[in-house]
Amino acid sequence: MKVLTFGEIMLRLQPFGFKRLSQADSFEACFGGGEANVAVSIARFGEEAVFLSKLPANEIADHCIAALRGEGVTPYIVRGGERMGIYFIEKGASQRASKVVYDRKYASVNTLTPDEIDFDRLFDGVDWFHFTGITAAISEGAYRTLSVVAEEAKRRGVTVSCDLNYRKNLWTSEQAGIQMRRLMPFVDVLISNEEDCKQVFGLEGKGSDIEGGVLNADGYADIAAKIRKEFPSISSVAFTLRESLSASANNWSGVLFRDGKGYFSKKYAITHIVDRVGGGDSFAGGLIYALASGKEPQDAIEFAVAASCLKHSIEGDWNAVSVKEVESLVKNGGSGRVAR
Template sequence: MSRVVTFGELLLRLSPPSHLRLTQARSFDLYYGCAEANVAASLSKFGVSVKFITAVPDNELGESSLSMLRSFGVEPISFIQGKRLGIYYFEQGASERPGKVVYDREDSSFSTLKKGMINWEDAFKDADWFHWSGITPSLTLELAEICEEALTVASRMGLTISADLNFRPTLWKYGKKANEIMPNLVQYCDFLLGGADESENVLGITVEENATREEIYTKWMEKFPKLKNIVSTRRIKANASSNGLNAVFWDGKKLYRSQKYYVSHIIDRIGAGDAFMAGIIYGMITWPEDHQMALEFAVAATCLKHSISGDINLATVNEIKALMEGSGGGRVSR
């Protein structure tokens, strides 16, 4: 199956157990992950060959994080440099109390990467697909320039390029706004995950208040003519403990809508968007002409991720297909 390459930071996540608040915590549950790494691990679990490019420190945390990726079958291309692995703390929400993320990732090993360090031609050798997200260019101007370096090569080599806009306002601290940086990078993309609320903040595209999804995505494709497909997820009647979920897929001509799922007891919503992204990439590789099937697979994948602790979706292809076919409801599989 196709080889996918992803590029991003690998983080250590620390979460208080039992839905405690950070101010109450006396111990933490430890996980590794973050956007592009989560996509890589999930794709590998689906049977897709994946490389993940990152940088980690030369210590036990760096080695442990890479071992985690290898345990999923991901091939890490890692630069061992810098002094620390980035950290984020996640406080699980409950009911109407939202979850909260506190970042501690400044001066991480990943932030010390420089242009010219990565041989992108070698990285993309035998690859068909390159995935990145808006988190990486939000961290430093140098990383934004490295993203462009990668995208230029991937485009020249004919890879399908996807991105999750992943707008995180608290990360854009180096004097540039997302809509000053991201449009220059999105122009290389064939496939985009993003919502209407990111249109102006990330892409610099103003839309009318009552514009339909078709009208919004048509504007995106007019500004970025390389774009072939756009997907977006939606949470319905959502709080921190329960969500309704569905998604749409726009191919420039038709808007596909997925079935709806209702998750009544969320175990962990971190990584749900990454589970969707991995699902849609897998779907497009597996059923390239069946957009509805690809969309349904991705939504079922993100639904199951809400039941799994940690950043990475541990659901298998067969489990996701079973949910698509109606085998939910909490029955014991025997």
């Protein structure tokens, strides 16, 4: 299995502990970005992962590339442009939500053009291509390049997955709906949650209250059916189901719709969230791995949800877990006892 992802990777800066940004006098640093996070998950699961992006020719970008290689990811990085994007995160606790501030204007990835990519080299041996709505939203240039890469993947018979990942600070619902609909004919597997489906496609599950943390799982079947009707190329639709009790406690599950059937995972009560950033990406990485490995739909959604559940216990964007650890959670549950 060889998985290609394309998107922006940023420098992540976070105050130590649970300090607010307004209190910070120093920061912990690491790297993260939706598609890069997925690539790391795939590599951690022992499969080949390639990450496509563009970064400036400086020491910070060098460190980022080395970090990707250290996780087992093969970077396909075009060098050039002005800078690498940065995001600052303030971790929430209890009733105080986490907060993210972006500083990504003029990032190098926005200047990447198809002419800078050797597609034969990029797609050599690739079985699966993954992207998110974030890359589509960050700039017109990134959207154009993404469109070409997605079309090329489809032309070459590569399975394509998309995580809608709607970000209201990047574009409006109307813009997202227009642009993402143009990309859907290339997509085989769509990943989303209820809020993103509502914002991008105007679809909402019956009986759910997003703000109140109430989810009606049965309502997702109707959403999935409407997506399949509008976009016939999509064979599978997966949703993450998050019941947000507080910034520190969530109930977490998922559902996969395939061949007209819905497969619901078990629900995990996450009572002490260490870091939820990258939770959706770890779900996507787990689902891609499971489906590409030939797992049955029920086993695939269980694996994806368990992988994402574990990510909530890990600092940083990247899900530092193995296939064995995920499968152990699926099989035995999470007692938290010391593994000897």
